Amino acid sequence: MDFSLSKAAQGRIAMARMAAESLMRPISRQYDEEEHTDPWDFFNTMWEASKANAEATSLGGKKSGDKKVSENTLLACMQIEELAWGDAGLYLSIPNPGLGGAAVQAVGTPEQKQRFLGSFYKGKPKWGAMAITEPHFGSDSKQVATTAVREGDEWVLNGTKIFCTAGHRALNESDGFVVVWATLDRSKGRAAIKSFIVPAGTPGVTVTRLEDKMGIRASDTVTITLDNARIPADNILGTAEIVEKGSTGSFGGVMATFDSTRPIVAASGIGVARAALEVLTQVLAEQGIAIRYEAGPSEQTVLEREVMNMEAQLQAARLLTWKACNMMDRGQRNSREASMAKAKAGTVVTRVTQKCVELAGALGYSRKMMLEKWMRDAKITDIYEGTQQINQLIIARSILGYSSGELN
Amino acid sequence: MIDFEFDEEQQLIRETVTSFAAERVRPAAREADETATVAESLVDAAWELGLIQGSVPEAYGGYASQAPSAVTGALIAEGLAEGDLAIALHLLSPRLVVDPVLVLGTEQQKQDLLPAYLGERFVPGSAAVLEPHINFHFTRMRTTARRDGGGWVLDGDKCMVPLAKAAPWIVVYAADDSGALAAFVVPSGTPGLEIGEREKMLGLHALELYSIALRGCRVPDSARLPGDAAKLLRRARVAQSAMAVGVAKATLDYAIGYAKERDVFGVKVGQKQAIAFMLADMATETDAARLLNWEAAWNLDQGNEAAREVALAHRYCADMVMTVTDNGLQVLGGHGFIRDHPSEMWVRNGRGFATFEGIASI
Ligand SMILES: Cc1cc2nc3c(=O)[nH]c(=O)nc-3n(C[C@H](O)[C@H](O)[C@H](O)COP(=O)(O)OP(=O)(O)OC[C@H]3O[C@@H](n4cnc5c(N)ncnc54)[C@H](O)[C@@H]3O)c2cc1C
Numbered sequence: 001m002d003f004s005l006s007k008a009a010q011g012r013i014a015m016a017r018m019a020a021e022s023l024m025r026p027i028s029r030q031y032d033e034e035e036h037t038d039p040w041d042f043f044n045t046m047w048e049a050s051k052a053n054a055e056a057t058s059l060g061g062k063k064s065g066d067k068k069v070s071e072n073t074l075l076a077c078m079q080i081e082e083l084a085w086g087d088a089g090l091y092l093s094i095p096n097p098g099l100g101g102a103a104v105q106a107v108g109t110p111e112q113k114q115r116f117l118g119s120f121y122k123g124k125p126k127w128g129a130m131a132i133t134e135p136h137f138g139s140d141s142k143q144v145a146t147t148a149v150r151e152g153d154e155w156v157l158n159g160t161k162i163f164c165t166a167g168h169r170a171l172n173e174s175d176g177f178v179v180v181w182a183t184l185d186r187s188k189g190r191a192a193i194k195s196f197i198v199p200a201g202t203p204g205v206t207v208t209r210l211e212d213k214m215g216i217r218a219s220d221t222v223t224i225t226l227d228n229a230r231i232p233a234d235n236i237l238g239t240a241e242i243v244e245k246g247s248t249g250s251f252g253g254v255m256a257t258f259d260s261t262r263p264i265v266a267a268s269g270i271g272v273a274r275a276a277l278e279v280l281t282q283v284l285a286e287q288g289i290a291i292r293y294e295a296g297p298s299e300q301t302v303l304e305r306e307v308m309n310m311e312a313q314l315q316a317a318r319l320l321t322w323k324a325c326n327m328m329d330r331g332q333r334n335s336r337e338a339s340m341a342k343a344k345a346g347t348v349v350t351r352v353t354q355k356c357v358e359l360a361g362a363l364g365y366s367r368k369m370m371l372e373k374w375m376r377d378a379k380i381t382d383i384y385e386g387t388q389q390i391n392q393l394i395i396a397r398s399i400l401g402y403s404s405g406e407l408n
Numbered sequence: 409m410i411d412f413e414f415d416e417e418q419q420l421i422r423e424t425v426t427s428f429a430a431e432r433v434r435p436a437a438r439e440a441d442e443t444a445t446v447a448e449s450l451v452d453a454a455w456e457l458g459l460i461q462g463s464v465p466e467a468y469g470g471y472a473s474q475a476p477s478a479v480t481g482a483l484i485a486e487g488l489a490e491g492d493l494a495i496a497l498h499l500l501s502p503r504l505v506v507d508p509v510l511v512l513g514t515e516q517q518k519q520d521l522l523p524a525y526l527g528e529r530f531v532p533g534s535a536a537v538l539e540p541h542i543n544f545h546f547t548r549m550r551t552t553a554r555r556d557g558g559g560w561v562l563d564g565d566k567c568m569v570p571l572a573k574a575a576p577w578i579v580v581y582a583a584d585d586s587g588a589l590a591a592f593v594v595p596s597g598t599p600g601l602e603i604g605e606r607e608k609m610l611g612l613h614a615l616e617l618y619s620i621a622l623r624g625c626r627v628p629d630s631a632r633l634p635g636d637a638a639k640l641l642r643r644a645r646v647a648q649s650a651m652a653v654g655v656a657k658a659t660l661d662y663a664i665g666y667a668k669e670r671d672v673f674g675v676k677v678g679q680k681q682a683i684a685f686m687l688a689d690m691a692t693e694t695d696a697a698r699l700l701n702w703e704a705a706w707n708l709d710q711g712n713e714a715a716r717e718v719a720l721a722h723r724y725c726a727d728m729v730m731t732v733t734d735n736g737l738q739v740l741g742g743h744g745f746i747r748d749h750p751s752e753m754w755v756r757n758g759r760g761f762a763t764f765e766g767i768a769s770i
Contacts, residue, residue, distance in 0.1 A: 001418070001479055003706045006409035074410055293719040294638075296545035312700065312720040319699035320692070326412050340692045389685070396684035399664055399691050407679050 006071065009078055016079040019046070020086025028087040031218040032373055036210055038173065039090065039218070046094045047125040054121040073260055073325040077267035081318075084271030088377040089218030091268060096120075098166055099261060100128035100179040103195055106257045107238045116177060116197055127170040129178045130195075131161035131224055138163075139390050141181070141255075142190045146226060148182035150240070153233045155196055157182055157204075157226040165384070167222040168207050171200045178205075178224065184242060191242045197235040204229035215376030262338040262385055263324040266345035269381030270318050273349035276356040276374040277310055283360050306359060310352045317345040336398040343391035346382030353378040412699070418483055421462075425487030428457060433491025434658075440614035441753055446498045454499045455530040459484055463770075464506060468518055469526040476510055478643055478705035481770030482650035486698070489654030493757040494614035496651060496768075498532075501571050503647075503769040505533035508579050508591055508640045512633040521593060524576065534575035536566035536620055537641065537766025546581070546589065546641045546765055551622060553582040553590050553632075560584075560592065560632060562600070562625040570767050572603050572618035580622065581637060581766065591637035592627055600625030611756035617767075640769070642718040643708060647768040649701040649725035652761045656694045656729045659736030659754045663687060666740050666749075683739055690732045697721075697728040705770075726761040733758035 005013070023042055031039055083091040097104070097120055104116050120126060137143035146159025157180060161167075170176030177199045185192040198205055209223035281291070284303065291304050321341040327334035353375040357364040364371045382388050397407050414422060432453055440446050463481070464470025481503075488496035502525045509521050525531050539550055551564025562582055572578055577593050578601070584590045594601055604619040633640075664687060667678030677683050704721040707714035737744035737751040744751040 001414060001702060001706060002409055002411045003703050004409070004710075009410070069409070069411065071409055293716045294545070294547050296543055296548050298543040299545075308720060308723065312724040315703070315720065316696035316700050316724060319703060320696050322410050323412050323695070323699060326410060330413070337695075340695060343688070344692050344696060389681075392685045392688040393681075395688035395691060396678075396681075399660075399687060400668060400678045400684065402679065402684075407681075407684055 005078075008071065009075060012075045012079050013082055016082035017085075019049075020082050024083070024086030024090045028090065028370065029367075029373070031087075031090060035212060035217040036220070038169075039093070042090060043093070043095050043125045047121075050094075050096060051121045070329045071325075073263065073328045074322060077263055077321055077325050080264055081267045081271040081274070084268035085275045086271075087218065088268055088272050088380075089216035091271075092165060092216055092219035093169070095125035095127050095169070095174065097126075097128035098170075099130035099257075100170070100177055100197070102257050102261055103130055103179045103237060104128075104197065106260075107195070112197070112234070112237065124174065126174040127166045127176040129164050129166040129170040129176070131164040131167065131178050132181045133161065133163045135160060135162055139387060142193065144181050144183045144193050145186065146180065146182040147186070148184055148194060148196060148236075150233070151230075154230045155233060155236060157196060157198065157229040157231065159226050161224040161226070162209075162222075163211065163384075164222050164224055165219060167224050168210060168220040171205060171224070172207055175200050179237065180224075180226065184240070188242050194240065195237045196231060197237065198226075198229060198231055199235075202229050202231055214379065215373070216380055256335075258385060259324075259333075259335050259338045260328055262342040262391070263321045263328075265381060265385045266317065266321040266324075266341040269345045269349035269378055270314060270321065272374050272378045272381075273310075273314055273352040276353045276371055276378075277307075277314065279369070279371060280356040280360055280364075281307065283363065303359065306355060310355060313348045314352060317341070317348045320344050336395055339386070339391040339394040339398075342381075342386060343388055343395065346388050346391070349378040349381050412702075414483075418480055421480060422483050422487060424457060425459070425484050426490070428454065429487050429491030429496075433488060433495050437492035437495065437614075437750065438747075438753070440492065440495055442613070442747075444613045446495050446614050450495065451499065451530050459488075459500065460502045460506060461526055463503065464510065464522055464526060468522040470522075476507060476770060478646050478708040478770050479702060481507075481643075481647055482701060482705045485647045485650035485768060485770070486654040486657070489651035490658045491654075492614070493651055493655055494612045496654070497570060497612070497615050499530075500647075500768065501575070502531060502533040504535040504570070504766075505575075505577050505579055505593065507643060507769040508535075508633055508637075509593070511640060511643065512591065512635045512637070514634060517593070517630070517633065521577065532571040532575045534569055534571050534578040535644075535766050535769065536569045536572070536578050536580045536622075537644070538566060538568045538764070540565055540567040540619065544765070547638060549581060549583040549589060551580070551582040553584045553592065555585055556626065559626055559628045562592065562594070562622040562627065564622050565619070566622070567619045568607060568609075568617045568764070568767060569603075569620050570618075571616050572620055573606075573616065578620070579633075580625075581641070582622075589637040589641070591633045591640055592631045593633065594625065594627055594631060598625055598627060609760070611753070611758075611760050615767075638715075639713075641766055642714060643770045644766045644768055645718050645722045646701060646705045646708060647770045648761065648764055649697070649704075649722050651768055652725040652729040652758070653694060653698045653701060655754055655758050655761075656690070656697065656732040659733050659751065659758075660687070660690045660694055662750060663690070663736045663739040666743075670740075677739070686735050686739065690735055693728045693732060697725045700724050729758040729761050 149156045179195050180198050183192045204227045206225045207222045208225045211221040324334050324337040324341045357371050357375050461470045463476045465472050554561045580592045580594050600623045602621040607617045670677040701721040704717040707717050733754045
C-alpha cells in the first residue's frame with residue numbers, strides 16, 4: 001500500500017498544472033461567456049504539445065519503462081484533474097480522440113487502431129467523439145434506434161444523435177471522426193447494437209444543432225443527423241455478427257469502455273471542485289479565518305466544520321477514483337469501483353461547488369469570481385457517462401449479484 | 409507510487425483476522441452483548457493468533473520485524489471489529505499500553521513494561537482518555553499533571569476506561585503544567601487512582617468500561633512517556649476509525665444477505681431501487697471511509713504528524729458508520745429492530761464512534 005506520488009505522477013501533474021494556469025485560466029471566463037466560439041490559440045498550442053508527445057512515445061522515448069505495475073490510467077486521471085482545475089469546458093475541448101478514441105482503443109482491430117489513431121496526431125488539430133444518446137433515450141442505451149444496413153462494401157446509417165460532445169469540432173472544424181452507435185436489427189435488442197466510425201466529410205452527416213448549456217460552455221454539445229450516411233464496411237467496431245452477451249465486440253464489450261472513462265469523468269469533476277475549495281479557503285484566509293483541524297467541538301466554527309467536511313469528501317472521492325484506476329492498471333475488473341468513483345464524485349463535486357458559492361456569500365454568487373461558474377461546470381459530472389442513478393444501479397447489481405433483468 | 413494492494417504480510421494478517429472474526433467472534437457477539445462479558449475461551453483463542461505479540465519487536469519478546477505499522481494495525485482493527493466491536497476492543501486492549509510504550513517509551517520503559525504483555529496468556533491493557541463533560545477534545549484535557557519534586561501529581565475525572573479493574577497498568581492522559589498533552593503509565597493500586605463503578609452504555613455492552621477518579625495521584629517521573637502524547641491519540645483515532653469501517657462492513661454484508669432473501673410485492677426487497685440504491689451508497693461510503701483512513705494511517709507510518717488527515721478521516725468514519733448502520737437496520741424493516749438480528753446492536757455500537765476517544769489503539 002502506498003499513498004505517495006511517483007516521479008512520473010509528479011511530472012505529469014506539474015505539466016498539466018502549467019497548461020491549466022498559463023493557457024486555461026486566463027481565457028476561462030471569456031469562453032464561458034462567449035459560447036460557441038473557438039479558442040484556436042489554445043487548441044493549436046495543445047495540439048502541438050500532443051503531437052510532440054505522440055512522436056516521443058512512438059520513438060520509444062517516453063515509455064513508462066519496465067515497471068511491474070503500470071500507472072497509465074492513474075496518470076491520466078491525475079492529469080485530467082489538473083486540466084479541469086484549469087477549466088472543465090476547455091479540457092473537454094482539447095483536440096484529441098476523446099471518447100470515440102477510447103472506443104476504438106477498447107474494441108477496434110489493430111488495423112482500425114492504426115487507421116484512426118495511428119496517424120491521429122498529424123496535420124491540423126482533430127477531434128474524436130462518441131454518439132450514443134438519441135432524442136428518445138439517454139440512460140437506456142439498448143433503445144438505440146439509429147439503423148445500420150449493409151449495402152455492398154458499405155454501411156448505410158440513418159438516425160438522429162443528440163448531446164454529442166465535440167461533435168461539431170470533430171465533423172465541422174476538423175478531419176475528425178465520430179463513433180456512432182446503431183442497431184443492425186431493432187428486434188434483437190442489445191446484441192444487435194454496434195458502433196461505427198463515421199469520419200468527418202461523410203455525405204449525409206450533418207450537425208443540426210448546438211446546445212446552449214448551463215456549464216462547460218466551451219465544450220460543444222451537438223445534434224448529428226445521419227441521412228443515408230455511407231461508410232466503408234470495415235468501419236464497424238468489432239464483429240457484425242449478432243452475438244450473445246459476454247463476447248468481445250458485443251454490447252457488453254463496448255460498455256466496458258466506461259470502466260476506464262468513468263474514473264476520468266470523476267477526476268475532471270474533482271478538479272473543478274478542488275478549484276472552488278481552494279478559492280474559498282483563500283477568501284477565508286483573507287478574512288483571517290484558518291481551519292483548525294484539532295480544535296475542540298465547541299471552538300470549531302460551522303465554517304470550519306463545513307470546510308473540513310468538504311475536504312474529506314473530496315479526498316474520499318479522489319481515493320475511490322485512484323482505486324478504480326489502480327485496479328484497471330493492475331488488469332483487475334473494476335466496473336464496480338469505476339461506478340463508485342463516478343457516483344461519489346458526482347455527488348461530492350456538485351455539493352462542494354454549491355457550498356462554496358454559499359459560503360463565499362455575495363462574492364460567491366457574483367460573476368466577478370469563478371465560484372458560480374465552477375458550480376455550473378461541476379454538475380455535468382453527475383450526468384454524463386451514466387447518471388448518479390445508473391451508477392448506483394451498476395454498484396447495486398454488483399454487490400447483490402443481480403443481472404440487469406433482476407434490477408433495473 | 410499510488411497503490412492499494414496489500415503486501416504479503418498484510419494479506420496474511422488480513423486473512424487470519426477475517427476468518428477468526430467470522431468463525432469465532434461473530435458467533436459470540438450477541439451472547440457477549442446480552443451477558444456483558446467476553447468469554448475467557450475466546451480471549452485465549454485470540455491470544456494464540458499473536459496479534460499483540462506480532463506488533464512488538466523481537467528485542468522485547470515479540471516477533472515483529474519492524475516498528476508497529478498503523479496500516480497493519482488498521483487492517484487488524486477493521487477485521488476484528490467486523491466480527492464484533494466490543495470483543496475486538498477487549499482483545500486488542502493490550503495495545504492501549506503496548507503501542508504508547510513502543511512509540512514514545514524510553515529503552516528502560518520498554519524493558520520494564522513490554523515483557524509483561526508477551527507471556528503465555530492475555531493481559532488486559534487500559535487507557536484513560538475520555539472525560540465526562542461535553543466539549544471534550546483530546547488536545548484540551550481537563551485532567552492535570554502537576555510537577556511535584558521528582559514526580560507528577562495527577563488530578564481529574566475520566567470515563568469509559570476499558571478493563572480498568574483487571575489491567576495492571578492504565579495509560580493516563582493529562583495536560584501538564586505547560587498545557588502539553590502528556591501520557592503516564594500508572595500501575596493499578598497507585599494511591600489516588602480510584603476505580604469507580606462499571607459503566608453501562610448504549611452499546612459496547614460486552615466491554616468492561618469504568619469511570620475513574622484521580623485524586624492527588626502521585627507517580628514517579630519514570631511513569632511519564634516522554635514526547636508528544638497527541639501522536640498516540642492520533643494513532644488511536646486511526647485504529648478506532650478502522651473499527652468503524654469494520655462495523656459498517658458487517659452491517660452492509662448482513663443487509664445484502666437479507667435483501668436477497670426477503671420477499672416484498674412479489675420480488676426480493678433487494679430488487680427495489682430504494683433499497684438497492686441505499687445498499688450501493690452504503691458500499692461506496694464504506695470503501696471511501698476505509699481509503700481515507702488508510703491514507704491517514706500511511707501518513708503516520710511515514711512519520712508525518714498527519715493532524716489534518718487523521719482529523720478528517722476520523723470525522724468521516726464516525727459519520728459514515730452512523731449512516732451505514734442506521735440504513736443497515738432500515739433494510740430489515742421491523743425485523744431490524746428485533747434483537748434476533750445483529751443490526752440494532754451495530755446501530756448502538758456505531759453511534760459511539762463520534763464519542764469514543766482513545767479506547768482503541770494500533
Ligand atoms: C453536456 C452533455 C454532454 C454529453 N455528451 C454526450 C456524448 O458525448 N455522447 C453521448 O452519447 N451522450 C452524451 N450526453 C448524454 C448523456 O450521457 C445523457 O444525458 C445521460 O446518459 C442521461 O440520459 P438522459 O439525459 O436521456 O436522461 P434519462 O435517461 O431520461 O434519465 C432521466 C432521469 O431518470 C434517471 N433514470 C434513468 N433510468 C433510470 C433507472 N433505470 N433507474 C433509476 N433512475 C433512472 C436518470 O438518472 C435521470 O435522473 C451528454 C449530455 C450532456 C448534458
